[in-house]
Amino acid sequence: MTASPYAASPHVAGLRSVALTVPDLAVAEDFYTRVWHLDVAARTHDAVYLRGTGAAHHLLSLHAGPVTQIRNVTFQARSLPALDTLARTVVEAGGRILAAVGPVAEPGGGAGLTVADPDGRILRFVHGDAEHADAGEVPDRPIRLTHVVLNSRDVARTQAFFERALGFKLSDRTRIMAFLRCGPDHHSVALGDADTDSLNHIAFLMPDLDSVMRGGGRMRDAGHAIEWGPGRHGPGNNGFNYFIGPFGVVIEYTAEVQQVDDSYPTGAPENWIWPPGRVDQWGISQPPSPALKQAQRAVFFAPAG
The missing domain is CATH 3.10.180.10 (2,3-Dihydroxybiphenyl 1,2-Dioxygenase, domain 1)
Structure with a gap:
């Protein structure tokens, strides 16, 4: 599906990824690769980053931890200046900054901003993160x-x-x-x-x-x-x-x-x-x-x- 250039938000281009904490990383990785049909894009000592067939570096990251939790929801920012704008508008709307605009220290990289909304949900915004050059659509695989x-x-x-x-x-x-x-x-x-x-x-x-x-x-x-x-x-x-x-x-x-x-x-x-x-x-x-x-x-x- 080819997206049109329409932009509802001047700051956010789209949803990139969700990060989860899971109590058994090996079990979760096996399911999301073998059954759900994602592929491993990167891994660290306590996390695995999974991609679809689209350009996004990863669309799901799984992190080892004692209980199942959602760590954050990550969106693509439209530009580097958009990150600075978001840092201002988030606070004006009642949220708070958890990590100021700066380099993202995880696979995919880029520049990022991490915030909490008024109810404590953790949201991240990234720009300039790595993308896959082999993006496309493959039957039976998430894009x-x-x-x-x-x-x-x-x-x-x-x-x-x-x-x-x-x-x-x-x-x-x-x-x-x-x-x-x-x-x-x-x-x-x-x-x-x-x-x-x-x-x-x-x-x-x-x-x-x-x-x-x-x-x-x-x-x-x-x-x-x-x-x-x-x-x-x-x-x-x-x-x-x-x-x-x-x-x-x-x-x-x-x-x-x-x-x-x-x-x-x-x-x-x-x-x-x-x-x-x-x-x-x-x-x-x-x-x-x-x-x-x-x-x-x-x-x-x-x-x-």
Whole structure:
């Protein structure tokens, strides 16, 4: 899928990667390479950095630790000056700086900024990080991350931070979720109404719906049931299959994410009401499993310090 040059945010170009702490690094690496179909881009003594087939140096990093946590969400900044602008707007919007603009001391490099939002979620912004020259689309392999969904005890406040500090725009608001974009993808971040500030899920973009479906079969063969899907969402129009990965992390294979620009009419909850018994456009999927609903609120951010 070729992205258009449309820029919703003047500061943030897109979602690059998510970092997780896992209690057994070897088990997690085996799953995400052998079953989920990522490749190792780099490793250190206590972490592994995994890439898709796209240009991003890595889209998932796994770090050894005692419990499953989300360490940070990393976005691509549009420029080096954008990092300095973000350092200012984050503070103005109620966040705080954890690490000032400077060199990134991990594989991929570049310059980076690390912040905490008003609720303590750790967000990073990088520019000039390494990219892979062999980027492309390969059947059955994730290309990049397309979105991350974060639970929020106060969606309106979190949404206001993403809009004021990061320049995101609202694409749609449903009864339970706000979908925010920084570029042509319908959403790079979605915020779910919840009683915790936690990770809901991470979505990996596949090259086509066949890859999403074959991925569901591959996951079932590996002992990971499809916890929701197959289906096609309303907001974003993307096809999906959801799973619970190792150590309780919810992950999604998705494809055909809607591409938008400023002509897109922002949707309200009344625009996204399904007929009774339906949970998506196709109407063939059962609702999310109880296990998925529990896992979608059980992984928390590491303390911001």
